[in-house]
Amino acid sequence: MMNEPYGPRPGKILNPTRIMVYGVLIVAAIYYLLPLYIMITTSMKGLPEIRMGNIFALPVEVTFAPWAKAWDSACTGLYCEGLKTGFWNSVIITIPSVIVSIAIASVNGYALSNWKFKGSEVFFTILIFGSFIPFQVMLYPLVIVTRELGIFGSLWGIIFIHTIFGMPILTLLFRNYFASLPEELFKAARVDGAGFWGIFFKIMVPMSVPIFVVAVILQITGIWNDFLFGVVFAGTENFPMTVQLNNIVNSKQGVTEYNVNMAATILTGAVPLIVYFLSGKYFVRGIAAGAVKG
Amino acid sequence: MKNSIEIRDLSLNFGAVKVLTDLNLDIQDGEFLVLLGASGCGKSTLLNCIAGLLDVSGGQIFINGDNVTWKEPKERGIGMVFQSYALYPQMTVEGNLSFGLKNSKVPKDEIEKKIAHAAGILQIESLLKRKPGELSGGQRQRVAIGRALVREVEVFLFDEPLSNLDAKLRADLRVEIKRLHQKLKNTMIYVTHDQIEAMTLADRIAIMKDGLVQQLDDPRTIYNNPVNKYVAGFIGSPGMNFLDGQLKAGEPASFKMAEGSVDLTNYAFQQSFTDGQKVTFGIRPEHIVVGDEASEMPFSQEVEVEIIEPMGSDTLVWTKLNNQDFRFMLDGQIAINTGDKVNIGFDPKISSIFDEATELRV
Ligand SMILES: Nc1ncnc2c1ncn2[C@@H]1O[C@H](COP(=O)(O)OP(=O)(O)O)[C@@H](O)[C@H]1O
Ligand SMILES: [Mg+2]
Secondary structure (H helix, E strand, O other): OOOOOOOOOOOOOOOHHHHHHHHHHHHHHHHHHHHHHHHHHHHOOOHHHHHOOOOOOOOOOOOOHHHHHHHHOOOOOOOOOOOHHHHHHHHHHHHHHHHHHHHHHHHHHHHHHHOOOOOHHHHHHHHHHHOOOOHHHHHHHHHHHHHHHOOOOOHHHHHHHHHHHHHHHHHHHHHHHHHHOOHHHHHHHHHOOOOHHHHHHHHHHHHOHHHHHHHHHHHHHHHHHOOHHHHHHOOHHHOOHHHHHHHHHOOOOOOOOHHHHHHHHHHHHHHHHHHHHHHHHHHHHHHHHHHOOO | OOEEEEEEEEEEEEOOEEEEEEEEEEEEOOOEEEEEEOOOOOHHHHHHHHHOOOOOOEEEEEEOOEEOOOOOHHHOOEEEEOOOOOOOOOOOHHHHHHHHHHHOOOOHHHHHHHHHHHHHHHOOHHHOOOOHHHOOHHHHHHHHHHHHHHOOOOEEEEEOOOOOOOHHHHHHHHHHHHHHHHHHOOEEEEEEOOHHHHHHHOOEEEEEEOOEEEEEEOHHHHHHOOOEHHHHHHOOOOOOEEEEEEEEOOOOOEEEOOOOEEEOOOOOOOOOOOOOOEEEEEEOHHHOEEOHHHHOOOEEEEEEEEEEEEOOOEEEEEEEEOOEEEEEEEEOOOOOOOOOEEEEEEOHHHOEEEEOOOOEEO
8 A cells, every 4th residue: 555656646737848739729829810800800990990000909989880881782893782692692502512412422422331332442532533633624624514514604503513522522521431330230221121222311321410510511611612613603693602702802993991891701701600610519520430440 | 851041152252362162051940050160260251141241252042942142131031130239329229129120011010019029028128218328238139139030030140149248148148049049949040259159059060260161060069079170179168188199000009199108999980090190189178087086097197287277166277298288177176286196097988089180080
């Protein structure tokens, strides 16, 4: 008894490594938070206050007028409708794109992990390889493809494009997740007489909620933030919010309304931000779960 | 008796790796067959082939005379119980039991009847509304057995069903599986690497090594007459003693070691041998007699005790014979100490002799 350690367990001390880690983290946090701070404060200032030049100062007179203008009546080169059309366009693009791409990719991943067929590994490799090809290379060919399909410059066109470009990463995500589930469950279900779809919907999907959450977050943020595909494939009347934001910020008419631009930018980024805040926990958990087995 | 399952020249490769090669096996109707072998010898692979979960590379499988080689698992009339239980985690016990029945479109009231019946047999009535996560290991495995039971299959396949349970529970469930077999009289194929399970449960044991069936016999024959050295060493706990030496022809024939020789008058040779043939002589620790009795045996010798391992009912004693490790069992009540000199002996009638090169029984 005498030789055993005694007394309370020593607490964690701030050793040099820890101070270093925290230091780096704090600097990084400031680096990312400062612009956000400037954006928020600027968006609530009037133009005269902004012209005084002190961008770090808190607003003397808080106003939400720039926000209202950004949403409702800010001008692009052509119209003065604000961001609201773009917002709804983005919603209309994002929802079906997210659903279709995840529906297809989850079945892909399931088939690739559980119903290996001759050449399935090759198929998978090609699919993954696809995610390394720069978008720009495929842009023009896809313009031709969608034009031939008659969906270029339409809602269907942009949904099609988002589904295609989401496929490699989502398939990888789902395949790895399904591969991490116990194989014996799949075998048991087969012995129990369930078929391809029966096993998928009754056994696999109910066990895969975390990875579906991850996929939804990835896709919502990715598609919402997309600019390039939106501007190329969606057609003028379907321009997503990002494109409209660009047109507002870059419109060369009159004085530059920094406060409106800031508000418009925050509004555009709000959806992914909210999605992250609400589901960050699931996101990390799901990514970790999917990463276990390759 | 008619065969329930016939396996003809079955081969299975994973890419370039040959796991099973030209395997033949007949399993009788209502038989409890145990596939026994070390980990990695292809037991699960064989069972998965029978279940239809793996596509065979060659050969054929018949169940009840039906060629099922390319049929889906559900068309084979089999139920399977897995080592990891493999219960559907999001379903209740009831949901797990009914899943297979629902898939084959059994009417609702009939499903309920079948579940009640199976739950009664396995004593899991009180668990029906629970999720698998709320069950103990033993309860989970009962549910897994129930899943095969409700479907009233002809053939039960077990893949190491008790390996994840602790020793006490394992012994309990072992008896229950035996009881279940006596009640249902189904054909059962049971995979294990545990020879006690194999010995206690099996009508016949198929001992596998490297994807080949080494011996297929009832447990007693396997224990008494192992066909080769591998089987002899695998069956029995503690394992068989092996002594190196050679056979001497003559009347009587004898086994000659570096020190001493054994009179083989009582040994039933199954093959002819040549004079001077190098062999391994095997005798089980529990077949050694000690003390005065030993002197009356065809072979006896005085040895020095090196290590003792008391196990309660018996004591396992380690010593040296012919300069090789040699173990024997002693009644646990007899006092014995390291360094003691004891007289041991045995009768070659219950020994096994294997050729040194081929390792086959002589
Ligand atoms: N899916 C697979 N791919 C490649 N090799 C496999 C696969 N499954 C099993 N094996 C190999 O086949 C051999 C037999 O495996 P298995 O039948 O599981 O053995 P057991 O059940 O007797 O322990 C092992 O060497 C194992 O590595
Ligand atoms: Mg196995």
